[in-house]
Amino acid sequence: MPIHEKNLIEEDRILEKEKAELEGRDVSGQWNTFIEQRILSEYEPEIFQEIYSRPEGRTINRCWQCGTCTSGCCMHTDFGLREFNPRYFIYLARIGDEEELKKQKDVIWRCLACNKCVERCPKDVRVEEVVHAIDSYMRKKGWAPDNPASRWDDEYLRNVMKSGILDEISLLRNYIRDEKIEEFDTHYMMKMAVKLLKTGRMRTGPVRHRTKGWKRIRKVAEEILEKDGYELTKG
Numbered sequence: 001m002p003i004h005e006k007n008l009i010e011e012d013r014i015l016e017k018e019k020a021e022l023e024g025r026d027v028s029g030q031w032n033t034f035i036e037q038r039i040l041s042e043y044e045p046e047i048f049q050e051i052y053s054r055p056e057g058r059t060i061n062r063c064w065q066c067g068t069c070t071s072g073c074c075m076h077t078d079f080g081l082r083e084f085n086p087r088y089f090i091y092l093a094r095i096g097d098e099e100e101l102k103k104q105k106d107v108i109w110r111c112l113a114c115n116k117c118v119e120r121c122p123k124d125v126r127v128e129e130v131v132h133a134i135d136s137y138m139r140k141k142g143w144a145p146d147n148p149a150s151r152w153d154d155e156y157l158r159n160v161m162k163s164g165i166l167d168e169i170s171l172l173r174n175y176i177r178d179e180k181i182e183e184f185d186t187h188y189m190m191k192m193a194v195k196l197l198k199t200g201r202m203r204t205g206p207v208r209h210r211t212k213g214w215k216r217i218r219k220v221a222e223e224i225l226e227k228d229g230y231e232l233t234k235g
Helices: 045-052 086-095 098-102 116-120 127-140 148-163 168-179 186-199 214-227
Strands: none
Touching: 045 086, 045 127, 086 098, 086 127, 098 127, 116 127, 127 148, 148 168, 148 214
């Protein structure tokens, strides 16, 4: 099994008399490095089973840990958040390392959903969906708090459930209000919204688009959400 935790590797301090120097540099090497014993009972196989049972997590078993997803990840490379490592998240979920997975709670939700990882994966893993499933599982278990991304998903679903189609203006307005976002170019967004409203491509409020027969369809959707353990809150 590959080493995945730095704290599993310990280095005994090399005594001063054992050091070998060449031109003022220590070249003795850390030959006495050893790996602490890992108790297999510390791994939880149900973590993988739970994520694999979710529709968005069905491709997790295809991953062969090549790292292509991480090497092309916008968050990992372009934005420099080296801690965001899709390959590592999937690895921890597959082996069921609860302790290490909990340490990812403040970073795993930062996926941009650009799907570069999905397009590049040689094994057709739906990486973005799998990472989202892992994050959802962690929040369900209470290992991670709600975050801006999960609150956006909740607001998005509430918005769609109202009439069966998205009202972009109210979605953005409600999210900005609830998240108390101050640094936002409201003037620019209003200009864009007015243009869209004039073309009829976007409607909001009483004249928002509605899906025909949505009241009947909504009941079915609510039953599916309830079956999946999702509590649809009002907002």
